[in-house]
Amino acid sequence: MDDDILIIDDEVLPLQDKQQEGWKVMIVDDEPEVHRITKLTLNKFEFDGRAIAFLHAYSAAEAKTLLTIHPDVALMLLDVVMETDDAGLEVVRFTREECHNKLVRIVLRTGQPGQAPEDDVVNNYDINDYKDKTELTSQKLRTLLRASLRSYRDICSLENHRHGLEKVIQASKGIFDKLALRQFVEGAQTQLCTLLSLEESQIYNVRQATYELKDQMLVPLLSDKEPMRLHDAPTIFREAMTRSANVYHGHEMVLYCQNRSHHLLFHIEAHRPLSQMDTSLLSLFTENIIVALENIRLNEVIADNEREIIYRIGELVESRSKESGLHVKRVALYTELFCQLLGMEEQQSELIKRASPLHDIGKVGIPDAILHKPGKLDAAEWEVMKTHAQLGHDMLCGSKLALFQIGATIAGNHHEKWNGSGYPQGLAGEAIPLVGRIVALADVFDALGSDRCYKQAWPLEQVIALINQERGQHFDPRLVDLMMDNLDDFLAIRAAYRDKFIGDC
Known part of the structure; x- marks a missing residue:
């Protein structure tokens, strides 16, 4: 199809030689010029320190294939009229109903609004914005991307938070001591990353580990690291033990969690300093960890008592x-x-x-x-x-x-x-x-x-x-x-x- 105006380019930036991996943005349009100018306009765009990783589809069929391969696409800039008059709308339906992808933000861009009236499309299809190509200047396109990526980021953060919370709840109801503790630690680590990825509290590429203190040895959980003696541990570990409290030092932290059965230390190293919001969320979360840890201890007591009763019954039968x-x-x-x-x-x-x-x-x-x-x-x-x-x-x-x-x-x-x-x-x-x-x-x-x-x-x-x-x-x-x-x-x-x-x- 031919469009009279593709993008009014009021601030074209030089094209980068090497595209940085980052937010996945899929351009779906049968006009190569749309792909070229969109990429040219956004090639130095960053949001939250991450660049754009472009995916290109020149038909609805190609878009469907890419969506299957890349379910983590953050934003789709989607033309309506391609191989058919409603090809773009079919991609929307495929994304939401067949792929069950509710996270990707979909923005329809059309040069022929008469083919897909805005009111009809917005009412009948699960899209997030509708734009006439003639109104998208470079600045407006960048504003659109910031708003769409912010929405995608926050929705993903909430979804991750839900998954992490489900694991913690599942672990607290576990009936087997060792398995329950491992589920709990896995869920707690997932939720920690989620808490550090909400709104302005962004920490990417974090490194984290969880240790259980046993006989003055820090034993790593969920990893193949070697145990280490407490007195040989980094200063931040020994400080958390001395204070019996969380310790926050610039880019890293140790969360201190203890009950009568378990003594856990959650260690996280980030790539930027923890904000006040981070430390407030983490302090509140630590209280939840301790409550859940106590539930695990009570389950362990029940399991131990049950095991002892069964063995005693068995021994009674054998002695008879x-x-x-x-x-x-x-x-x-x-x-x-x-x-x-x-x-x-x-x-x-x-x-x-x-x-x-x-x-x-x-x-x-x-x-x-x-x-x-x-x-x-x-x-x-x-x-x-x-x-x-x-x-x-x-x-x-x-x-x-x-x-x-x-x-x-x-x-x-x-x-x-x-x-x-x-x-x-x-x-x-x-x-x-x-x-x-x-x-x-x-x-x-x-x-x-x-x-x-x-x-x-x-x-x-x-x-x-x-x-x-x-x-x-x-x-x-x-x-x-x-x-x-x-x-x-x-x-x-x-x-x-x-x-x-x-x-x-």
Whole structure:
């Protein structure tokens, strides 16, 4: 299309040889001259210390492709009439409805306003401004860019703030101590950057790290840095510790956060001094961090108490059947190792580990005469003994807690066998829940290799031989292979929690 006037250029600046990377501005127009003059006019333009990175599209189809590749475009200067009379409007629809990009600022520039009347376009399309090309002088174009980029920056800042806050809220409701702390730190770091990117409080390219103080050592979280001794740490760290308060020194800061369980130091280095607004926001945010950190501590207390109760219940069941109390701990740790080797997420692995000590809870319902019989059980007695799996399942399955639901699955399935000859349901292969298959192998491995009042531990070679013999019969072949490939790790657990004394039967 031909336009009588493209841009009234009242202040043309020389073209830079090297374009600096910065705010992405997409020019969408089928006239090469529009691209040339727009770029020439804005080539030295900066906003908040960042230059313009131009993207060029000469048709609606090219614009759609670029939008897919560059979802972080800040501003689109969009012609209406290109390959079709409404090509630009189709780009608007594509951006908002198909790409779901609500952040990019869209300014329609047209040399034929009659083709797309302003009132109709503004009412029916999600655009941010409408300009006749004849009214855009160089100065007005720069003013348009400043207003559009400021709007884009602030909208992005609010969106980032929302994401950071969501992570902090999610972490404060976490139920697993280690994972909750890591989520919390990640969310806090995200929100810190957001707070430092609002309005006039701009800090780009910040470097930040979070440390937890343990035994006079600063241990980095979410990074591969080496721990450092507190007395060897930079002065700003030691000052924050001495004052038990935030410290702000020019371009860097340390936020001091402590409760009864955790001692965190957030360290940020910026490329310009912190403003008064920065320090005010950060001081307020520190109070929120401490409140959230206390929530994590309370969750840790609950998790620790829950874990202790489960272990005690498991030990009580084992002691009633004359087993070692450490048996349940070893089985739990073997179970966790299997989960890790299978690539399970940390929180799922932790949940299964904590539920595994309940595998034999159904034995509380077995009469002492059968449970403690020194000799071999007869057929009738063995049928009674086998009911402990279903009893354990029935005890736990009514709970709404995920921990007890998994415990019910383990209790009801850890005596099933891969070949279908197990009990209580005679399930076979992958029809047996994975947690049941895992605990089945962990339980037998520990029982065979441990001393009991009625037997001595089998030699390791004999234990391994039996497990390999039962591969695909009693045990899941994949789990047997994992154990054999990582046998040293299983043996390390057994060595660390070896039974020290077995009392009289």
